[in-house]
Amino acid sequence: MLxxxxxxxxETTVSRRRVLGGALFWASCGIVVAILGVIGGGVLRFLxxxxxxxxxxxxxxxxxxxxxxxxxxxxxxxxVWIVREQEGFYAILAKCTHLGCQPIWYEDQQxxxxxxxxxxxxKDGVNFxxxxxxxxxxxxxxxxxDGRLEVDxxxxxxxxYKLKV
Amino acid sequence: xxxxxxxxxxxxxxxxxxxxxxxxxxxxxxREEKVDTWPNLVVKELIALLIFTIVLVVWALVQDAPxxxxxxxxxxxREAKAPWYFVGLQELLVYFDPWMAGVVLPTVILVGLALVPxxxxxxxxGVGRYAIGKRKFAAFCFIFGFTMWFVLVVVGQYFRGPGxxxxxxxxSLDSPKEVExxxxxxxxxxxxxxxxxxxxxxxxxxxxxxQNFFWRLGLIRYHITMILLMTMMLVPVKILLRxxxxxxxxxxxxxxxI
Amino acid sequence: MNIFVQMWRSLFRTGVTDSPxxxxxxxxxxxxxxxxxxxxxKNGIKITYTFCLGGLSVLFFVMTALTGGLLMIYYxxxxxxxxxxxxxxxxxxxxGMFLRNLHRFAAHAMVxxxxxxxxxVFLTASYKSPREFNWVxxxxxxLMTFLLSFTGYLLPWxxxxxxxxxxxTTMAENTPIVGTKGPFSVLGPEEDMxxxxxxxxxxxxxxxxxxxxxxxxGLPGALVGLMALHFWRVRKAGGIxxxx
Numbered sequence: 024m025l026x027x028x029x030x031x032x033x034e035t036t037v038s039r040r041r042v043l044g045g046a047l048f049w050a051s052c053g054i055v056v057a058i059l060g061v062i063g064g065g066v067l068r069f070l071x072x073x074x075x076x077x078x079x080x081x082x083x084x085x086x087x088x089x090x091x092x093x094x095x096x097x098x099x100x101x102x103v104w105i106v107r108e109q110e111g112f113y114a115i116l117a118k119c120t121h122l123g124c125q126p127i128w129y130e131d132q133q134x135x136x137x138x139x140x141x142x143x144x145x146k147d148g149v150n151f152x153x154x155x156x157x158x159x160x161x162x163x164x165x166x167x168x169d170g171r172l173e174v175d176x177x178x179x180x181x182x183x184y185k186l187k188v
Numbered sequence: 189x190x191x192x193x194x195x196x197x198x199x200x201x202x203x204x205x206x207x208x209x210x211x212x213x214x215x216x217x218x219r220e221e222k223v224d225t226w227p228n229l230v231v232k233e234l235i236a237l238l239i240f241t242i243v244l245v246v247w248a249l250v251q252d253a254p255x256x257x258x259x260x261x262x263x264x265x266r267e268a269k270a271p272w273y274f275v276g277l278q279e280l281l282v283y284f285d286p287w288m289a290g291v292v293l294p295t296v297i298l299v300g301l302a303l304v305p306x307x308x309x310x311x312x313x314g315v316g317r318y319a320i321g322k323r324k325f326a327a328f329c330f331i332f333g334f335t336m337w338f339v340l341v342v343v344g345q346y347f348r349g350p351g352x353x354x355x356x357x358x359x360s361l362d363s364p365k366e367v368e369x370x371x372x373x374x375x376x377x378x379x380x381x382x383x384x385x386x387x388x389x390x391x392x393x394x395x396x397x398x399q400n401f402f403w404r405l406g407l408i409r410y411h412i413t414m415i416l417l418m419t420m421m422l423v424p425v426k427i428l429l430r431x432x433x434x435x436x437x438x439x440x441x442x443x444x445x446i
Numbered sequence: 447m448n449i450f451v452q453m454w455r456s457l458f459r460t461g462v463t464d465s466p467x468x469x470x471x472x473x474x475x476x477x478x479x480x481x482x483x484x485x486x487x488k489n490g491i492k493i494t495y496t497f498c499l500g501g502l503s504v505l506f507f508v509m510t511a512l513t514g515g516l517l518m519i520y521y522x523x524x525x526x527x528x529x530x531x532x533x534x535x536x537x538x539x540x541x542g543m544f545l546r547n548l549h550r551f552a553a554h555a556m557v558x559x560x561x562x563x564x565x566x567v568f569l570t571a572s573y574k575s576p577r578e579f580n581w582v583x584x585x586x587x588x589l590m591t592f593l594l595s596f597t598g599y600l601l602p603w604x605x606x607x608x609x610x611x612x613x614x615t616t617m618a619e620n621t622p623i624v625g626t627k628g629p630f631s632v633l634g635p636e637e638d639m640x641x642x643x644x645x646x647x648x649x650x651x652x653x654x655x656x657x658x659x660x661x662x663x664g665l666p667g668a669l670v671g672l673m674a675l676h677f678w679r680v681r682k683a684g685g686i687x688x689x690x
Binding site for chain 2: 466469470472473479482483484485486487488489490491493495498501502505506509525529532533536543544546547548549550551552554555557561564565568569570571572573574575577578579581582585588589592595596599602603604605606607608609610612613614616617618619620621622625628629630648649687688689690
Binding site: 100122124125126137154 | 261262264265267268281282285286350351353
């Protein structure tokens with residue numbers, strides 16, 4: 024007969040101790056996981072500040088009359104083009120949909136070209152060459168109460184959007 | 189606890205210990221020649237340390253680290269290149285969309301690398317020496333991927349100019365290159381069929397042809413290995429499709445393109 | 447005992463006598479050398495076997511850490527000052543440019559030696575049992591090396607760094623599911639992967655601070671931890687792999 028590892032402990036005691044021990048073990052595991060989860064969640068949340076000290080996403084870009092029909096104007100410092108066509112205005116985000124470089128408008132060829140990977144876009148922002156996967160984002164453009172144009176960089180409107188003035 | 193479970197438990201422990209002992213036994217070499225770390229190894233380390241310290245100091249004296257103008261969010265420079273060790277990925281961006289080249293492929297590479305020891309079915313072959321001939325498949329996969337990474341780095345670093353156009357290293361970067369190649373996509377059904385065939389045949393043909401190989405790896409290991417291998421091979425396949433047949437996307441959907 | 451002899455002996459406790467016991471003792475009692483076993487297999491330390499690549503990776507890491515620590519003295523992670531600090535390092539601070547060069551080139555060298563070390567370990571099948579998990583740790587070290595290089599790239603705040611990081615973080619924006627522009631995106635521009643990296647929606651002051659923290663504290667800490675584990679496991683697996 025094998026010599027028991029622990030002497031003289033009745034079977035019931037052992038089994039109760041086992042059950043309690045097991046319960047304690049799994050409870051500890053649960054608590055450890057919960058603590059790690061709380062810490063992880065906390066760290067993750069910590070990385071998202073409640074307020075951003077960034078330039079406002081909504082800004083005014085002057086009166087409609089200051090744009091000539093057919094012109095493409097870069098709003099410096101804002102990274103937005105205001106395009107005026109016969110039918111109306113639209114605003115394009117000056118950020119290549121490939122990897123975020125700022126394309127350059129070539130007036131003579133009437134195309135936007137991205138210097139990073141050679142993506143090209145028509146005047147309306149539609150991509151036609153290079154690796155860009157999507158057309159350039161078109162931004163919400165409206166007429167503010169003071170008669171000036173107002174761009175909302177946070178709102179991506181579809182390619183059909185045009186502001187008639 | 190009754191005797192039987194006790195006995196079982198003890199036997200189980202014994203097996204673990206025995207396995208551990210066997211595991212270590214592989215590292216016990218009765219006839220192995222050992223030498224003192226001091227001075228044999230220490231001297232070699234010292235020499236390597238001195239040589240490379242001197243090389244780097246001289247390098248740092250003769251060449252300056254680049255510094256361009258102050259960052260300007262409103263002006264993209266003519267060439268926006270990533271640091272050289274990421275230029276390989278940037279080169280892939282010509283062939284794949286950013287989510288694929290920048291996220292999925294690097295993840296697959298890292299996961300694939302981490303899985304290497306678990307996918308190799310043979311526990312001892314070739315250990316401790318350069319026995320590439322004995323591990324042809326493994327060596328091929330690794331060297332192929334390793335070489336491809338550095339070939340892409342070299343192409344991206346030395347053969348790409350403004351607009352990521354192809355320039356030979358001695359060509360002037362000022363001469364504009366306007367390469368207009370009309371690219372086409374596979375029709376959706378054909379693209380899906382192509383990819384499906386690619387993976388099914390890629391997994392199926394070796395399984396039938398090399399049955400020994402298949403059974404040695406086992407079902408799970410075989411599939412993981414071959415999916416990783418076929419995904420790696422997708423890169424040259426896509427480059428070929430793009431450069432020779434002017435295919436832009438194999439699969440084009442409103443949500444994602446491959 | 448002469449006081450100077452006493453000082454010397456307290457520093458170098460093994461003396462200069464050469465005997466088998468002294469050789470062993472010298473390795474065992476030395477903090478750096480004790481990473482090695484006292485006796486090593488003759489085959490395992492052949493130059494043509496390891497090419498010293500693991501050790502060289504450590505050397506390059508130590509070099510970047512030392513030069514990086516010194517550079518921190520003159521560097522301010524502030525978008526208005528960072529670039530000026532770079533110019534100062536170049537023009538005003540004695541050996542400033544030299545340290546920056548050494549930091550950068552040692553980082554290049556580290557990327558190369560870590561890659562080649564991985565190639566060496568693969569070709570000698572040294573990832574096989576019982577070293578499987580150490581290979582996985584090695585892959586982690588490779589990733590850390592790349593991330594360190596990438597985060598360091600932004601710090602000079604010049605055109606090169608700004609646009610390289612623009613390209614890099616736009617990829618994060620394109621991550622499937624957790625990137626706002628990626629396939630099957632579920633998160634907005636102010637909650638996605640890129641936002642965590644940038645600390646905002648554009649590369650600006652919060653980005654510089656985040657990259658600075660990651661480059662100087664977060665990633666080196668993780669790297670050192672993984673390195674310790676890596677070396678420990680090399681020893682526990684019986685040292686450098688040898689033919690079976």
